[in-house]
Amino acid sequence: WKFLVMFFQNPADAQPTTQLNITCHSPQRGYLWPAALVLLALLSTSISPTHLSHFARNSARLRSFNNCGKRPSRITVRFGRRHAVMATAGGGETKNKAEIAPVNEEKEGDPGTYNRIITAIKDRNIDFRHLVHDPTPTSKDSLETRIKLGWTDCTLASGAKAMLIVNSKDAEAPYKLAVMAANKKLNWKLFKKFWKKGKGARMATQEEVLKVTGCVSGGVPPFGSFFPVKGVETIVDPSLEAQGERINFNCGLRTRSVSIMYKDYVSVENPNVKTFVVADS
Numbered sequence: 001w002k003f004l005v006m007f008f009q010n011p012a013d014a015q016p017t018t019q020l021n022i023t024c025h026s027p028q029r030g031y032l033w034p035a036a037l038v039l040l041a042l043l044s045t046s047i048s049p050t051h052l053s054h055f056a057r058n059s060a061r062l063r064s065f066n067n068c069g070k071r072p073s074r075i076t077v078r079f080g081r082r083h084a085v086m087a088t089a090g091g092g093e094t095k096n097k098a099e100i101a102p103v104n105e106e107k108e109g110d111p112g113t114y115n116r117i118i119t120a121i122k123d124r125n126i127d128f129r130h131l132v133h134d135p136t137p138t139s140k141d142s143l144e145t146r147i148k149l150g151w152t153d154c155t156l157a158s159g160a161k162a163m164l165i166v167n168s169k170d171a172e173a174p175y176k177l178a179v180m181a182a183n184k185k186l187n188w189k190l191f192k193k194f195w196k197k198g199k200g201a202r203m204a205t206q207e208e209v210l211k212v213t214g215c216v217s218g219g220v221p222p223f224g225s226f227f228p229v230k231g232v233e234t235i236v237d238p239s240l241e242a243q244g245e246r247i248n249f250n251c252g253l254r255t256r257s258v259s260i261m262y263k264d265y266v267s268v269e270n271p272n273v274k275t276f277v278v279a280d281s
Contacts, residue, residue: 114252137218177224
């Protein structure tokens with residue numbers, strides 16, 4: 001069994017600064033104890049990559065091939081005969097009910113909408129992935145950052161693009177949230193038909209986005225029911241389900257990505273499914 005421990009000096013680096021290759025030579029099932037020790041080392045703030053390298057070189061069952069540099073900002077461990085991903089620690093991915101780094105409101109913004117969505121996902125015991133990263137205001141920025149930080153299965157289409165649409169002529173329901181695969185474009189002619197008098201429907205301004213969703217543009221999640229302004233109807237285009245089983249989105253903040261299964265998204269948000277994207281876009 002083999003371990004590949006990669007050290008990234010910066011969270012967004014695509015390639016590791018250094019890496020530690022470890023081979024477990026025990027023919028028995030004792031490979032579980034070095035796996036546990038490696039994880040313990042990564043999760044302990046008192047153990048640096050240098051200490052981990054020293055541990056590997058002096059272990060009776062492990063062999064170290066590369067030394068490590070100074071403490072990195074992100075560490076990824078791959079484990080197994082085929083090096084399947086085992087864990088990521090430090091400025092990277094969090095899974096399910098593992099502790100998530102608190103939001104720095106001064107740098108990241110108001111976490112109200114983000115907190116409500118994360119709480120709802122956790123309360124329903126939904127399997128999800130969570131990533132903390134530099135601000136990504138566009139779908140393409142988000143895709144590039146997610147891939148760099150280890151979500152290599154992401155595509156542009158798997159991004160759930162959420163657009164707040166306003167129709168001032170409908171005083172009772174002036175807001176709708178259009179959700180679609182991020183590689184698609186909204187067909188205004190089709191979407192305006194979702195109001196009885198939707199001819200004047202338009203994109204929300206940045207000020208309206210912040211007021212209604214509690215988020216800045218680029219951080220709006222595909223969950224209209226969790227916005228501070230109630231009564232926002234979420235309408236999702238079939239393109240989001242068609243692209244694959246998993247979707248990814250900025251979860252109320254430009255600095256927080258969440259990945260869940262499409263079916264779980266539907267179970268939480270219960271959106272209306274209607275076609276409104278440009279054909280072949």
